[in-house]
Amino acid sequence: MSELTQLQGPEPVSVESVFRRVYGTGKLVNCDLKEAGLESAVYDLAKRCGIDRQLIYSGTVSAEYCRKTGLTRLVRIALNIEEYVPDLYARCRRDPAQIMEAAKEMSAVCHRYGIECVNANYRLATDAFLDTLEKNRLTLSAWTVDDLTEASRFLQRGIQGGIENVTTRNLRQVLSMAGRQVRK
Numbered sequence: 070m071s072e073l074t075q076l077q078g079p080e081p082v083s084v085e086s087v088f089r090r091v092y093g094t095g096k097l098v099n100c101d102l103k104e105a106g107l108e109s110a111v112y113d114l115a116k117r118c119g120i121d122r123q124l125i126y127s128g129t130v131s132a133e134y135c136r137k138t139g140l141t142r143l144v145r146i147a148l149n150i151e152e153y154v155p156d157l158y159a160r161c162r163r164d165p166a167q168i169m170e171a172a173k174e175m176s177a178v179c180h181r182y183g184i185e186c187v188n189a190n191y192r193l194a195t196d197a198f199l200d201t202l203e204k205n206r207l208t209l210s211a212w213t214v215d216d217l218t219e220a221s222r223f224l225q226r227g228i229q230g231g232i233e234n235v236t237t238r239n240l241r242q243v244l245s246m247a248g249r250q251v252r253k
Contacts, residue, residue: 088118132182147188176205208233
């Protein structure tokens with residue numbers, strides 16, 4: 070028996086099956102594009118499945134292509150900061166003040182292409198970084214916020230404070246914290 074036939078677990082899930090399952094729910098689907106050039110193909114598939122107005126793109130997204138094709142009007146885009154700020158993490162490690170420069174650079178990129186949300190690792194999202202985005206009328210999608218203290222900080226800041234999304238592996242705990250904050 071080959072190694073492949075010995076593997077156990079769930080069958081792979083296709084993007085189309087996810088799109089069809091989401092149809093009619095009104096839920097948004099974040100497509101974290103891992104390769105360049107997928108923007109139109111994913112949109113076309115979503116349109117065939119009837120969920121073209123429920124898409125969020127993050128990952129390897131060409132802001133220029135999305136602007137030229139009109140996808141920036143059709144798809145919510147959370148533009149990945151590391152795709153647009155050269156040597157971002159190395160710069161920030163050498164000089165933490167570079168985080169603010171990155172926020173300014175990213176704000177300019179987003180405004181140039183008509184994008185309203187920055188997707189970044191939560192470690193970059195100092196209060197000053199968030200304030201810079203907010204002053205530029207941008208929101209943040211923070212990934213991967215597994216530290217519950219940090220998740221709480223983002224939840225407390227909330228959408229009025231420029232937080233659009235928090236991605237976490239600790240979903241139950243973060244949802245529980247969010248529920249407690251809503252009830253207060």
